[in-house]
Structures are given as C-alpha cells and as structure tokens.
Amino acid sequence: MPIPASVSVVIITRNAAATLRQTLDSVLGFDDVVIYDNGSSDDTLRIAADYSNVSLYEGDFLGFGPTKRHAVSLAKHDWIVSLDADEALSPALVDAILAWVDNASPNDLGQMLRENWMMGRPVRHSGWGNDWLIRLFNRQCHNFNDAMVHESIALGQHSRVQRLTGTIAHTAVTDLSQFLEKINRYSSIRADSGKLKSYPVPVIFIKALFAFIRTYLLQRGCLDGWRGLVIAVSNANGVFWKYMKNYLKTNR
Template structure:
C-alpha cells in the first residue's frame, strides 16, 4: 500500500497578525506549515509559532518570486501548498487536496479556483472567478524570479483542476488595497524598465481604457453590481499606474542620455 504523500503549506508574510489566525486554522491539518517572515513588527511571528508553524526569517526583500523560493527551501513535504495570509482553504478544497495526497506521486500540478472578496462581496464575474491559480504542486517545482505577479514554473507538468474554492480576502479596505496595488505597479514598471521595455504616452491611456472595458463588459463585471463597476474603475487605475510609471522611467532614462 502506497504511503500518503506529505503536505507542506508554505507562505511568506509580513505584519499579517490580523489575518494569519484564520488562515493557519484553515490549513492546520497539513503535515507541516512553513512561514517565512519578512521583518514583521506586529505579532505575526508569535501567532505563527503558537499555531505550530515553523517560522524562518528573511528580511532582505528580493521580490515575491525569490521570496517564495526561499520559503519553499525549508519545506520537507512531497507536495507544496503555497498560500498567503489573506487566503483560506475551504472544507471542499481540503477534501480535494486530501484525495490528491492519498494517491501515488504523479508529478501533476493542481490549479485551485480562487474566490476573491471585493468590498464585502465574493465576486462571481469581472475576471475574478473562477480565478485559477496553480498552488498545489510537487516540491521539485518552484516559482519564477518575478518581482511581482510571480507564477509557478510548471516545467511542462500536467495541470489538473481541483474542486473547492480557495477564499481570498482580496479587498477589505479600498485605500489599503490601492496602496498595495500602487506598490505592485511600481515593481511591475521597474521590472519592465530593467528588461528594456518601453511605453508611449498614448499606450498609457489605451491600456487603461482597455482594462476598464475588459473588466466591465468582456468579463461581465456589470453582473457583479456596484462592486463590479467599482472594480472596473480600480483595474483601470491600476493599469494607468503601471504604464505611466513605466513611461516616467523611460522618460527619465532618455533625459539622462542627453
């Protein structure tokens, strides 16, 4: 009889004391929980340890992709479940994961359906559901090096969809959400600039308008009511911040060459 595969839940965290307890409770059944702390000044570390997690430290920030790589190095399980403090594994998703662990290793990557909260509503449209993310995978695989919007390097492994949702408390506070998006936009622009990507002023506005139309019309954001309308505007604003920041970096570099 094949032994059950061991599961390592892995997460990176900084100042997540408010969200961490519910997250850790939703994965308390895992064989081990690894938390890589990035210099928290609140009770994140104590909460994680009290919940039985193994806590490690890496305060030097090299981007989301490399930070997830660092965290995974401490894991010893056969399978990795990579989650964030603002995510929760629902009972149906747990059942699906347990079924995977009961099977022999296959090298398969599993995608989870993420249900995203936006201002009190779990969105069903707007491109936010089903928000498929590849989070359950063999330990031999890892994340790429992206500073932001990092993703799993599947190396051609087969991908299978799991039943059950991963709840994501994406936006509970609009200002805090936008502050986080602004940081993402800055990292995105810096990464693209370093790769030699350029952006004209016209494309700043066309991309922004396209983001609104894509969310509200093509992805049926209007069916999510008031939140769908607001999300379309927020997505347009985020896109504007990304491309205008890239334009500004390009412009500054061009002036420096004069």
C-alpha cells in the same frame, strides 16, 4: 492531530495580522507550515508564534516569484501547498489534497478554485470569478517562476494538471484603501523589474482605458455592481501607474 501526509504549506507574509489567523486555522492538521515574513510591523509574527505547526522565517522580499521559491526551499516535505496570508482552505479541499497526493506522481499538479471576496461578498465577474489556480505541486519537478508580480508555477513538458474539489476562500479586500496600497506597491515592483516596455504617455493612457473596458465590460464587471466598478478603476490605475513609473525612469 497532524494529518499523516507528506505535505507542507508555504505562506509569505507582510503585515497580514487581519487575516492570518483564519488562514492558519484552516491548515491546523498539516505538520509543516512555513511562514516566510518580509518585514511585518503588525502582529503577524506574534500570531504565527501561536501555532505549533508553524516554522517562522524572516528575510528580504525579492519579488513575488523569487520570494515564494525561496520559501518553498524551507519546507520539510516535497509536496507543497502554496497559500497567501489572506486565503483559507475549505475542509473539503483539505480532504481532496490528501487523497490526491496519495496517488499522484511528482509531475502532477493540483489546481484549486479560489472564491474571491470583497467587503463581505464574493465577486463572480470582473476577472475574479472562475479563478482556478495551481497551488499544489512537488518541488522536485515544479516551482514558481521569476515573475516579480503575478507569479505562477512553471510547467514542464510532462506536467499534468488536475482539478481538486473544495475551494480556497480569499479575503481579497476588506477596505478600499487596500486597492490604493496594492496599486502603489505592485506598480513600483513592476516598474523596478526592468522587464516593462516603455510607452509614450498617450499609449499609456489608452492601455489604462482598455484595462477598464476589459474589466467592466468584457469581463462583465458591470454585473458586480459598485464592486465591479471599483475593480475596473483599480485595474486601470494599476496599468497606468506601472507604465508611468517606468516611463519616468528615462523621461523627466
């Protein structure tokens, strides 16, 4: 039976068949789950159609912030839970959301702890641990910003953030090739955004090297074993390629 609360769940998807069913199973009780798909070629649309509480929309990808903001506009309710297609709410978090919304004001936002999993194990360091994210908000007062990558909820002067119990289980990586795909896609989005500063090649190299040092040493990725090393290398590559792609737009 649907949960008697005015809360919509909003998800954007693109080739999310490997994880989407787990995500949708975790929000079965919500009466309004919006999926905004950006050109999936796998079974994402067929899986979404199996769920009676899902409203499916298809459209262009506008960058993560603008796309999520558009998806939010399609929801039935003003209270929004934003999820990625590889995330799932724990039962305890579902209960906390419903109890919290009953007493919240539109200026309030709910912050949730995300547990990030990489190939069968949670990652506790490398910048992936203690990952508190604002994922519950009222769209009358809040929404996503314009960031093309690493989007977040824009806060106002009277915003109040409160932490909720329970967790979001994030199946971040199931295959190492996902790192390469994300590096290529995200670096292209950032380079095409027109918001990156252009740096000389030696500076780009230094920034990429610092990204590795920050992740592996300062954020204690070394304690995550080979997973921490892979994340550190991936972060360094992401920095290198976004700035190199941007550099090559005006220097050839």
